[in-house]
Amino acid sequence: MPNEVDPDDTLKLKISKLLSLPRKNGLLSIHDADIDDLAKQRPRNYSLIVLIGTEVKDCEGCRITREFLENIASGWEAKSPSPSDLYFASYDFYYDQALIKEFGIEKAPHMIHFPPTRYPSRADQVSDGNVLMSEERLVNWIRLRTGHAIVPYVRPDYxxxxxxxxxxxxxxxxxxxxxxxxxxxxxxxxxxxxxxxxxxxxxxxxxxxxxxxxxxxxxxxxxxxxxxxxxxxxxxxxxxxxxxxxxxxxxxxxxxxxxxxxxxx
Incomplete structure (x- = not known):
């Protein structure tokens, strides 16, 4: 009889893989090869918020939203334990297209919340400029999705x-x-x-x-x-x-x- 895989060991391996991804200003860099395992498949005990945009092409909205999300992610990192139940990631549509096709995304920036126990619903997605172009509204949207009230990191202004x-x-x-x-x-x-x-x-x-x-x-x-x-x-x-x-x-x-x-x- 084959040995059953311990879900706890699988979860630890998954979190270890997640934390090994390249990171910049609090945002993990995620690609198509990692999405299924780290964002969709169980077991998972964490939420993953993914910003779909690009740093390669000229996208002013992507840059603004990314800066806001970096502040939020950095603020969360400063107060959360490790491992955490919430992670933030960026997905560059210039290199990867799987999420674009799967969710029928037609404009950027776009944000998806992958809950721990289910597939993202329409309420777990946002591309509304009124939300993504306001750090305060974005913090509120994340709070409604995850239950976490996050104080964004304030960058020094010189x-x-x-x-x-x-x-x-x-x-x-x-x-x-x-x-x-x-x-x-x-x-x-x-x-x-x-x-x-x-x-x-x-x-x-x-x-x-x-x-x-x-x-x-x-x-x-x-x-x-x-x-x-x-x-x-x-x-x-x-x-x-x-x-x-x-x-x-x-x-x-x-x-x-x-x-x-x-x-x-």
Whole structure:
């Protein structure tokens, strides 16, 4: 009579395999070869939340949702025991397609909750931008699915420090070397701020909702990447600032030279 496999040993082996997957910022990287064993087949005593998106193709919505889920996963890791009853994973549809075909997924990002004891229902899936584009709503959706209230990890924000450093360098260096007056440099910085606030890409980034596109049968949300537009406009603004700054310098020195010339007669 063949020896029966102990379910506890199978479960331990499965968790060990799960924890051996590549991990980045709290998210396990899962592929088609692992889905059946780690997300569907029993025994399992854990939930697995899988984000379907891509880091290879240009998908702004995927990037935003992934960042939110990384914060949630990192917050969960900080408070949960190991092994845990909840894990988070990412699935890149650029490399794998099994889940796309099985669940009929037509847009990304998309999220699936694999419960411990059953197959995912429609309530265990979400592709609604109102949920995936809000960290607070995503936390609430996960709480409703798993029963865990998670406090997301808060990433340190050094933006203000970087901006202050850049401004200090821009203003300080010319003053140290003495070839630009404080008044001229203030005008130069103010002009840069004004031009940046007139930037179309900036206001799109602040105010624009996702684009909605329809093919006549289905409606799709599209989250375009604006990185290229912002970079292009930044170059234009920087060039305009340089030109205007040179114009101001030329005007200042021109007026000074003219005044000195008249004073010499």
């Amino acid at each position: 933006t203000k420090v970087k901006v202050a450093g850049v401004v200090a360098i821009i203003i300080g260096l010319p003053l140290v070397f003495g070839f630009v007056t404080f008044r001229t440099m203030s005008a130069f910085v103010s002009l840069g701020v004004i031009l940046s606030m007139l930037s179309g890409a900036m206001w799109i980034s602040i105010n624009s909702p996702p684009w909605v596109m329809s093919d006549g049968r289905k409606t799709h949300l599209y989250y375009p990447s604006r990185g290229a537009q912002l970079a292009f406009e930044a170059v234009i603004i920087f060039s305009l600032c340089i030109l205007c700054g040179l114009g101001l310098l030329t005007g200042v020195f021109g007026v000074t030279s003219e005044g000195e010339g008249r004073g010499g007669y």
